[in-house]
Amino acid sequence: MCKILSVSNQKGGVGKTTTTGMLAIGLKARGYRVLAIDLDPQGNLSFSMGADTETSATIYDVLKGELKTQFAIQKTELIDIIAANILLSSIELEFTDTDREFLLKNALQPLLPLYDYIFIDTPPALGILTVNAFAVSDGVIVPMLSDIFSLQGITQLYETVERVKNRCNPSIAILGILLTKHNPRTLFSGEVRGTVEMIAKDLDIPVFDTFIRASVAVSEAQSLQRSMLKYAPKNNVTLDYTALIDELVAKGV
Template sequence: MEVIALVNQKGGVGKSTTAQLLGNGLRHKGKRVLFVDLDQQGNLTYGVGINSPVIGSYEVLTKRNNIDDAIVTSAQGDILPATNRLAGLDIELFSEIGKEYRLKEALEPLKNTYDVVIVDAPPTLSTVVINALTASTKVIIPTQADIYSLQGLSQLANTLQTIRQYTNPNLFLEGILITRYNDRAILTREITDMIDKTAQTLGTKVFDTKIREAIAVKEAQAMRTDLFEYAPKANVTMDCMAFIDELNL
């Protein structure tokens, strides 16, 4: 079972959107997928069609509920949903020994149930993010081709180094995915070159595939539906499938 974390310490770079697109694309390729929403904003939870979940990732990480009781099924697949109670997790687990391993332990019994777990992590350095990275086999960094996103990549490098040193030595940085891409902008192309150089310092790559800016993605999100069913022939849908092929899961 691959556990893939979508992580960036800068917000607004398309993490939740990428998580949803990746999970749904893998479902359409026949993979058994579980979404895990660890972001207190709950965008992924809402996006797959779940309203006001009673229990979710917070209850699992605090061991109030078993993960089997918290997983819900939507039209877009199974998800461990998020609630705003995640905001208090750092305080609640502050003195707990082994708090970094809560998600990893919770996912262990599911290794024969799912092929891929897609984890949407919040744009912070917190107990939740450490849990996501400790539980994961791979990391994908979604980013936009702008200067602030470039700063976020540098910050994340230190976090990944710490995780490998203390809680997950086998964590593999799969690559950097550029989202909301516009190849007609000169600045975008210049920033993309800078991201390539940053990837080299991180010992990883920038995916050849870039997910273009497209209204079809926003329309599918507004309707809380699967892009691959809503606009199967759209260019952005082809981008997503090319990215999944590049991942070669």
């Protein structure tokens, strides 16, 4: 049965795209059938996975109903992906009909028998695109930096997930908060983790045991459109995301 997972945080620069790409590539390397969907108009995931965002069909065309979803899938050297570009930013204005939060869910139905995992990289906002992702997702992974500003958005994202759960997707759950660019050796990072765990406990959502350390190799691999598994297999980030996949699998995700 296909599992659909969104990677989301309304704050930018927290590692959503990196997390989506690393999990998708990592699970593909383990033999799973994986599809990545770029739902961010910036198209960073599309670029880093080597997808064409100029002449090929994108998720924007799919949501507009201009072609079948299968025809928007690009099979790059790294992953199967449905790309995005800046046209997607107009979706809020273009789609005002009722049930617009189910556009992605309806589009993905034909793909469910074809994949074991579908990962959705969401934009840094809690608008209609993110709601569409939540409406079709089994779970949400929430990357956040180990800083005080990142703490402020947890409650807002939690409330958005709860609204989606109550209105259109009762099975969705927040799988966990993932600390990124985390340095466990600093006192401040330790304090932030403690605060995160306290807030998460109040909201009854988990914090992943695994955290992701920082490394410039990630940006290098993304700019070269290469997999971190091959570009820097012994890098801390590669090891950390491998551990995260182990944790997800152990939890039955």
